[in-house]
Amino acid sequence: MDRNDLILVTGGAGFIGARLVEALAGRGLRIRVATSDFRHCAQVARFPVELVKADLGDHESLARAAAGCTVIFHAAYRFGGSPKDERRMNFDGTCALAEAFLEGKGRRFVQLSSIEAYGDQRGGDLTEETPKRPIRGKPYGNIKQDIERALLDLHRTRGLAVSILQPTIVYGPYGYFFTIRPIEELRSTRVVLPAGGVCNAVYVDDVVSAALLAAERETAIGEAFIISGPSPTTWRQFYGAYEKMLGKEAVIELDDDQMEIAVRRQRARSSLPGRLHGELAKRPALRQRLLNLPPQRWLLAGGRRLLPDPAKAAIKRRYDAFWDASFNASETSSLPFIPAESWRVIYTAEYHARIDKARAKLGYNPAFDLDHGMARTAEWARWANLLPI
Amino acid sequence: MSDTGDTRLAILGCGAIAEQLYLPAMRHLPGARITLLVDGDADRRGGLASRFDVAHTHDTIDQCYDLFDAAIVALPPALRQPACIKLLTQRKAALVEPPIAFSVTEFDDMIRASEQTNTLLAVAQIRRFLRAHRFARFLIESGTWGRIESFDFRNGYIDSGPIGSDLSFRKEIAGGGVLIDMGVHVLDGLLHWLGDFSDVEYFDDAAGGVEANCLLNLRLRNGVSGVVELSRTRQLRNTAIIRCGRGSVEIGLDANNSRLTFANQPYALGGLVGDLREPGQDQDDLGLTRALVEDFVAAIRNGRKVEADAPSARSTIGLIDICYRRRRPLQSTWAYQEATGNA
Numbered sequence: 211m212d213r214n215d216l217i218l219v220t221g222g223a224g225f226i227g228a229r230l231v232e233a234l235a236g237r238g239l240r241i242r243v244a245t246s247d248f249r250h251c252a253q254v255a256r257f258p259v260e261l262v263k264a265d266l267g268d269h270e271s272l273a274r275a276a277a278g279c280t281v282i283f284h285a286a287y288r289f290g291g292s293p294k295d296e297r298r299m300n301f302d303g304t305c306a307l308a309e310a311f312l313e314g315k316g317r318r319f320v321q322l323s324s325i326e327a328y329g330d331q332r333g334g335d336l337t338e339e340t341p342k343r344p345i346r347g348k349p350y351g352n353i354k355q356d357i358e359r360a361l362l363d364l365h366r367t368r369g370l371a372v373s374i375l376q377p378t379i380v381y382g383p384y385g386y387f388f389t390i391r392p393i394e395e396l397r398s399t400r401v402v403l404p405a406g407g408v409c410n411a412v413y414v415d416d417v418v419s420a421a422l423l424a425a426e427r428e429t430a431i432g433e434a435f436i437i438s439g440p441s442p443t444t445w446r447q448f449y450g451a452y453e454k455m456l457g458k459e460a461v462i463e464l465d466d467d468q469m470e471i472a473v474r475r476q477r478a479r480s481s482l483p484g485r486l487h488g489e490l491a492k493r494p495a496l497r498q499r500l501l502n503l504p505p506q507r508w509l510l511a512g513g514r515r516l517l518p519d520p521a522k523a524a525i526k527r528r529y530d531a532f533w534d535a536s537f538n539a540s541e542t543s544s545l546p547f548i549p550a551e552s553w554r555v556i557y558t559a560e561y562h563a564r565i566d567k568a569r570a571k572l573g574y575n576p577a578f579d580l581d582h583g584m585a586r587t588a589e590w591a592r593w594a595n596l597l598p599i
Numbered sequence: 600m601s602d603t604g605d606t607r608l609a610i611l612g613c614g615a616i617a618e619q620l621y622l623p624a625m626r627h628l629p630g631a632r633i634t635l636l637v638d639g640d641a642d643r644r645g646g647l648a649s650r651f652d653v654a655h656t657h658d659t660i661d662q663c664y665d666l667f668d669a670a671i672v673a674l675p676p677a678l679r680q681p682a683c684i685k686l687l688t689q690r691k692a693a694l695v696e697p698p699i700a701f702s703v704t705e706f707d708d709m710i711r712a713s714e715q716t717n718t719l720l721a722v723a724q725i726r727r728f729l730r731a732h733r734f735a736r737f738l739i740e741s742g743t744w745g746r747i748e749s750f751d752f753r754n755g756y757i758d759s760g761p762i763g764s765d766l767s768f769r770k771e772i773a774g775g776g777v778l779i780d781m782g783v784h785v786l787d788g789l790l791h792w793l794g795d796f797s798d799v800e801y802f803d804d805a806a807g808g809v810e811a812n813c814l815l816n817l818r819l820r821n822g823v824s825g826v827v828e829l830s831r832t833r834q835l836r837n838t839a840i841i842r843c844g845r846g847s848v849e850i851g852l853d854a855n856n857s858r859l860t861f862a863n864q865p866y867a868l869g870g871l872v873g874d875l876r877e878p879g880q881d882q883d884d885l886g887l888t889r890a891l892v893e894d895f896v897a898a899i900r901n902g903r904k905v906e907a908d909a910p911s912a913r914s915t916i917g918l919i920d921i922c923y924r925r926r927r928p929l930q931s932t933w934a935y936q937e938a939t940g941n942a
Contacts, residue, residue: 229935232934232935233935233937235806235807236935236937237937248762248763248764248765248767248768249758249762250758251762251765251768252758252768252776252777252811252831252832253811253832254808255765255768255776255808255809255811256776256804256805256806256807256808256809256810256811257806257807257808258806258807258808259808261765261768262765263765382933383933384832415935415936418935419937586932586933587933589932589933590931590933593833593931593933594832594833595833595834595835
């Protein structure tokens with residue numbers, strides 16, 4: 211890439227996109243940033259970039275954004291709506307952008323995909339040859355799979371010079387899912403993690419380096435590359451790095467059985483009677499007043515007279531459990547955070563994402579191990595006021 | 600004036616500020632009404648005119664001077680100074696969104712035009728109407744908390760503000776980034792309360808575009824020093840702390856929160872700064888905008904001084920101007936660095 215290129219970064223105000231813009235600006239290249247919302251552009255507007263409004267659902271805006279661009283880094287993805295809407299927005303939008311790129315005779319189209327395109331993988335080595343599996347319940351991975359397939363079809367049938375990157379768990383400055391979110395969780399409460407999960411973490415600058423290589427290397431065309439850090443770590447170690455930043459121990463590691471119990475308890479607590487019980491535990495005076503209400507007493511007296519003994523005993527057990535004050539308020543307020551099932555699937559996976567192909571064909575050589583990447587992340591997090599002073 | 604005796608106001612620029620603040624705030628404002636909207640975008644000005652019941656619209660003020668007595672200038676920053684000069688030359692009072700100019704030279708041209716035509720030029724320094732700001736000024740001026748020793752102002756939000764276009768990020772239109780955009784309010788408060796500056800060291804993170812973060816090490820003429828930090832990418836404390844001989848005063852920069860501490864005492868006093876004349880009511884953006892326009896209209900009608908007249912904005916513009924000229928890069932150890940290990 212040189213000054214003759216006009217480079218489009220879609221999603222250029224997002225986590226990876228903005229970092230990529232920073233790298234491209236550092237090389238003195240001409241950059242156009244496509245965004246659906248100018249509010250998020252303060253970070254990239256620090257650089258000499260052209261900001262344009264484009265939306266994955268508005269194909270004309272994508273064509274305008276792509277006009278005259280020789281290189282496109284497509285990092286935009288829009289979450290939300292129904293799975294059908296999400297697919298239409300992202301799959302159709304990406305295809306429209308690729309069409310505009312072909313029409314403009316662009317030189318390289320770099321697709322920022324995701325390791326989730328491989329679906330629900332559990333263990334062993336994950337390589338670009340690993341068969342992809344569908345994912346139930348979450349559209350993101352399936353849509354990424356379909357986008358990759360469509361772009362590679364366009365490569366085969368119409369010569370689209372596409373290169374696909376499949377980053378793993380990306381963390382670093384301004385990252386939400388694997389940086390800001392875990393810091394905020396750990397800062398506010400204790401976090402439950404399943405024991406033994408493997409975390410294929412990669413620092414954002416390594417992903418950006420890979421994207422730059424994908425835009426330049428001839429060997430990258432028509433290929434997909436898994437992009438991860440130098441070696442995998444565990445989720446315990448990954449969260450441990452954030453605990454270290456925060457100066458507190460807040461991770462509770464649970465094995466499968468313990469996790470199942472914890473999840474069951476959480477479900478019970480989040481049910482309507484569970485929530486009512488929690489609220490009443492925090493307000494003993496209200497609890498006592500409710501117990502003293504005449505209808506309560508009438509119901510109890512009527513029940514005692516009318517119900518058969520076994521039913522009476524069963525109802526009494528439930529009734530006593532509900533009104534039992536032993537579940538005190540401090541216990542309720544310090545409950546640990548249990549990740550949702552979709553996150554537990556990620557935290558329990560044990561596969562090792564291999565980067566041999568990226569090393570061999572792209573010349574990719576990740577520069578940040580977990581310590582190094584987290585040290586940079588900590589400096590940013592401190593500056594961003596995410597860590598205690 | 601209109602037949603009814605109302606002051607007729609024009610709004611120049613139909614962007615988010617006009618739509619979300621001035622037009623709704625001025626519904627049923629006693630003694631004034633909006634008679635003209637001026638904007639290059641016919642659909643935009645037409646849409647707002649029908650929504651807010653404004654009689655006239657135009658793409659320029661040149662043929663419309665008969666339609667209004669005074670104007671609110673809410674144009675993009677680069678267009679404000681020339682528009683004001685035009686208005687003042689036609690003896691139309693102007694209330695201008697800050698920054699009203701990018702340099703002291705530009706600013707002085709406006710003051711000259713205002714003086715030569717004896718026409719009011721006011722600055723829409725909306726934060727001066729916050730009770731917390733007035734309270735802070737009272738505390739400082741009255742010397743209640745003793746001699747000022749230092750100050751620490753921090754104002755920053757992530758992705759703040761409704762930005763319908765990229766104008767705020769275009770240097771030639773906006774004049775800069777967070778310093779001129781947010782700083783024009785923060786520094787106005789600081790200089791208004793504590794007095795004029797004498798020296799400044801300035802750092803920001805612009806790298807060919809407009810800065811998202813900046814830091815000022817500021818020294819005032821009275822010898823007091825302190826820091827000002829502004830951000831468009833980080834949530835900051837959003838208060839001003841002024842340390843004085845008898846304790847410290849912490850005041851919300853864009854809200855009415857406050858916290859007072861007492862030297863050598865473990866006690867603190869905090870809460871919303873209220874107004875005994877309006878008990879239980881806080882101020883919102885619409886209420887503040889209304890107060891701002893009422894103050895402007897009253898000044899036109901009664902000839903009294905406005906809360907923020909243009910000369911009082913000179914120091915802020917001068918300070919921002921000097922900051923940009925003395926700019927040094929804000930260091931960040933986490934900035935992207937080209938990897939050297941790739942084959």
